[in-house]
Amino acid sequence: xxxxxxxxxxxxxxxxxxxxxxxxxxxxxxxxxxMAETMKDAKGVGLAAPQIGILRKVVVIDVGExxxxxxxxxxxxxxxxxxxxxxxxxxxGINGEVPRPQKVKVxxxxxxxxxxxxxxxxxxxxxLCHEIDHLNGILFVDKAIxxxxxxxxx
Numbered sequence: 061x062x063x064x065x066x067x068x069x070x071x072x073x074x075x076x077x078x079x080x081x082x083x084x085x086x087x088x089x090x091x092x093x094x095m096a097e098t099m100k101d102a103k104g105v106g107l108a109a110p111q112i113g114i115l116r117k118v119v120v121i122d123v124g125e126x127x128x129x130x131x132x133x134x135x136x137x138x139x140x141x142x143x144x145x146x147x148x149x150x151x152x153g154i155n156g157e158v159p160r161p162q163k164v165k166v167x168x169x170x171x172x173x174x175x176x177x178x179x180x181x182x183x184x185x186x187x188l189c190h191e192i193d194h195l196n197g198i199l200f201v202d203k204a205i206x207x208x209x210x211x212x213x214x
Contacts, residue, residue: 061090061097064112069151069199078110078117078195081131084173088118092129092171095120104149106187108194111150119168119191123184130168130178133192137165142182145208146190146200156204160186 067073081088091114099107099120109118119130140162147155164185166178180188190200201207 061093063101064094064098066098066102066111066149067113069201073110073113073115074150074194074199075197076110076115077197078108078115081116081118081169084131084171088131089171091116091118092120096122096127099149102149106191107149108191110194117195119195121184121187121191123187125184128178129171130166131170131173133166133168133188133195135164135189135192136167136177139163143205144186146186146204148190148200151199151201153209154201155208156200157206157208158200158203159205160189164188166192
C-alpha cells in the first residue's frame, strides 16, 4: 500500500467526470487499498479517486464505523435535508455550510464487482453525497451557502 498525493483546489482533474469501472482486478484492489491508507493518513472520512488524480468512479469512506468501498456508486433514494459544516481534503483550510439529504440509499459494487446497496443517515449520508459529487466534478464549495475559515488543514 502507498500514500497517494491528494490533488488540491484549482487542479483541473477535480472538475472532470470520472468514468465507470469495468475491470475488477488487482490494480483496482491496489487503488482501493492506497485510497484507504491515503484517507487515514490525511485524517479524512472520505476520498474519491479523482482526488488522487484517477478519473474512475471509486470512493472510500470511514465515518468511524469501518471502511466502506464503493465502485460506480449511484444515489437511488434521498430524503429530508440538513445543513451542516463540511470540509474537504482537496480544499484545506476552508469549511462551508452545505445542504444535503438527511438520508440516502446508494447502489454500488464492491471490489469484486458484486452489486450492493447501502443506506446512510446524517453524517454517513453527507459523506456519501460529498464523495459521489467528486465523481461528477462537483465540490462542496459549489453547494455551500456560507463559508467558515478553518484552523485545520482539511
